[in-house]
Amino acid sequence: MLPTKNKLFLTYYVLKQYSNKENPMNATEVAKKVQEVFELEKAPNRRTIYDHFEDLELISEVYEQTVSFRLVRTPNRKVYIESTISSGEAHLLSDAVATSRFIDLEQSRSLIQKLGIVVGQNLKNFFEPRLHFKATDKKEYNEQLFQNIDVLTEAIKKGKKVTLQYLKYDVNKQLVPSRPDENNGYKKIRPYYLIWQINKYYLMYYYDDSTSPRFMRVDKMRDVMTIDEAVGELKDIPNLSDYTRNQAYMFGGMPEYIRFRCKMYSIGQVIDFFGEDVTIKPIDEEYFQVEVYTSCESIKFWLMQYISSIDQIEPLKLAVEIEEMLEDGLRRNRVKQKETFL
Template sequence: MENKLPTQFQIYSVLKQFSSADHPMNAAEIKEKLISMYHLPKGPDRKTVYSHIHELQVLSDNGILDCEIFAKKDDHNRTAGYYTDPVITKAEVKLLCDAIAYSRFIKKNHSIDLIKKIGGAFGKDFISKYKYILELKNKENKDYNDSFFNSIENIADAIEKGNKVTLQYLQYDLNKKLVPKDKENDGFRTVSPYNLVWTLNHYYLFCHVEEHGQDRFLRMDKIKNVTVLEDERIKPLPASFNVRDYIRNQAFMFGGDLVSISLRCEMRMLGQIIDFFGEDVEIAPIDDHYFRAHIKSSIESMKYWVLQYITAIDQIQPESLRKMIVHYLEDALRRNQ
């Protein structure tokens, strides 16, 4: 029996890369691409090409392929050629590819590979649009974490199984090289991993760090040498702990105990409050110029956020946060006079 799979999926690859609704491909064009791309001594004949395409359409109709295959009709209702249309929309793929291209922690070659995998269904022209953006990653004299994706895979596996992990946590030095964050234990920590979180243009691990006895957010691009401890179960979070609310109310990813925070804000802060803390954040009007925001977050997370917008925020509660903000401002004023 003829082995149809190589030729069939070579045809599928050609259609994915070079066809579109505006540029359908006929048998002769497909044959030409097959010969040039796969170095074939001769390509399949017209009947064989169309037979494979019809079988690919059956696979597509049954949801086995990642693209649908359509016939393009001419003015006389005859089939002029075939083209693929991805199941995922171009706008959805662009959103994902933009995030990869502009990320500051995925190195250039990994970015190219990912964009090819995700955007490949839209052809080479789509992928080539990212060439100049990706060239910028060459200009950074910066050390990238080559084990980034392996770390994600290992930690996701540990979260699913409910196991602890050991990992090495890093930071940048003055030479922009990744080095252990702590000299003690060469940066290695034992953690109970709970969630992987994408926020503030970075990927974080929310976990309990045994050495510190605290729940913390660790940057995934600064994690290396992950080992899953198969025989050690995670420290469980309290039954009343709502992970979604805890993560959502972190202005910056520092962790810490949740407290009730109250801020008087100028009206121009309304958009920022909703953007950071969600549409269900508790806000109450005071007058035409001010509103009060009530936020459940941690002091560690909120202190730098409040400083960022201090020209439009006052009447800060609790008192410990207010005193902290005042101290930072007085210290900054003293050092900059």
Template sequence: MNDVKTVTNRLKILYLYKILLEKTDNNHYISMPEIISQLSLYGISAARKALYDDIEALKTYGLDVQQLKGNTSGYYVASREFELPELKLLADAVTSSRFLTEKKSNELLKKIEGLASVHEAKQIHRQVFVSNRAKAMNERIYINVDTIHRAIAEGKKISFKYFDYDLEKKKKYRDGLRVCSPYALSWTDERYYLIAHYEKYTSISNFRVDRMESVKILEEDIVPKPSDFSIAEYMNSSFSMFSGESRDVKLRFDNKLINTVIDRFGKDVSLIPDGNEHFTVHVKVKAEAPFFAWLFQFGSKAKIVEPASLKEKYRIQIEDVLNTL
């Protein structure tokens, strides 16, 4: 009998902790009679004096329990590890992340809501409105991300299957297993990419994480990252994460595009005045179709100055498009 009473007493403070976190916040309190009623739902009876002592114990433990006094009295949790604005921010990130499937997004949102009181959880849930955006179809992507992170930390190679989708939205696997030395994961254009040394081409390549399957960590150590390889520089030179050789280019922009250029190439890029209305920059880019598409959106306000071969390549790309119209 004493053992049952001891277990009940130990559970009492745990359920009290749960009730305070779930039912209260800065705008909602719970009275002592309500606490007693809530505990009874868990099959626990408690006297007021014992509960006062338990609340003091929780405060000593670190739970920020405050008492409301006056005509109405009660208790509430005044601060938490995650405040409501932070939880809303996390909820927005989960909802808008294309690399998460709809199912996984909903699962994570439920867990985020569980970090707030039941009252604040409604605010988190109400702001989730981005439901028609394209989401990932690979349910195991979050497991892939975790596996890749572990491989990077351990300095080990990974192997995986890589696939594309056909017209029927079915997976079409590329031949053989890919074997790579993972260097970093990048969140670019709302998708996760693996930056790695690819065995087949003995060069740095990118892979969409949501198109990877059966990711396994191998026993073999990675090919060391080149000493002159900079992840930040590599990212700044990439457009839509296309692989390819980076080239030094000189670009000329209208002054109205200063913010756009800094957003694209970073605050360390040197902006050199070119007359009163333009400026030039020297940057490294992967001069492929995505770069040309990015440049084209600015029309006559942006142009390639050097090298001449790249100007010609850009002109040919535009002519090829015109010929299809």
């Protein structure tokens, strides 16, 4: 039995657990459920429950930016508690957690359980079969990932630089300093934006002496620390959201307008990847032109992936670079004699 001095919480708990859009509750039903669940000798009176409804409604309105629920009234004087996160949104987020390679098994279970609490569902049991496919061993980056996100988020809010050690995988699949000859991989950077892209979490940043943005994977960072130096105003990229969304691969680089001609049968791949806002101009029944605002570094490998249906690439420097890459790849992969593969 819980202490009963704060009866408002008891009303909230009952509404959270037992009410929804299909099953709203009136004051009498809530009072009886409170008495049943918390084993009270006497049910709260209806006037008290009505006061609780008003308090919960006021809390959800005044503190809508900080509480995760709203109280909804129906025409027949019943109410229910509705989460500010929908069931579909919670499932989508849980799915992302369950399939992420950079959130270990126990952390995944904990996060999914918390999302389930917010929406009043047992999401942990629902996703447990999928979680069985995750490895049970704990990686070093697993333990630091969320701490890295916290530190970087706070640094971005305050407009401060950070220092960190950046890592890479070696042939033994171990994380080692990315450039051990340069301060053992430690860097000082100006962080500006965190983004989840291509099933990984990235930080967009600048070096102190760089005029071009770059991206760095958060799961490969170690010893992230904020330092008391201002990052300065970001002037080169007017719209961070558009810039990061159009990054085909997270290599950074200054954005510019990239154009190319594409065969009509590939229109689905273009829209699926760049979104419905991408600029598309029909040329004829066979071709259309694509224009996207991104960097050459970011898009060149995407263009290579679909090169069998793409041509007339602009700007010229990008077209030349892709041509050289194709010629080099063809030279190294040319089949010199026919072989039989069993």
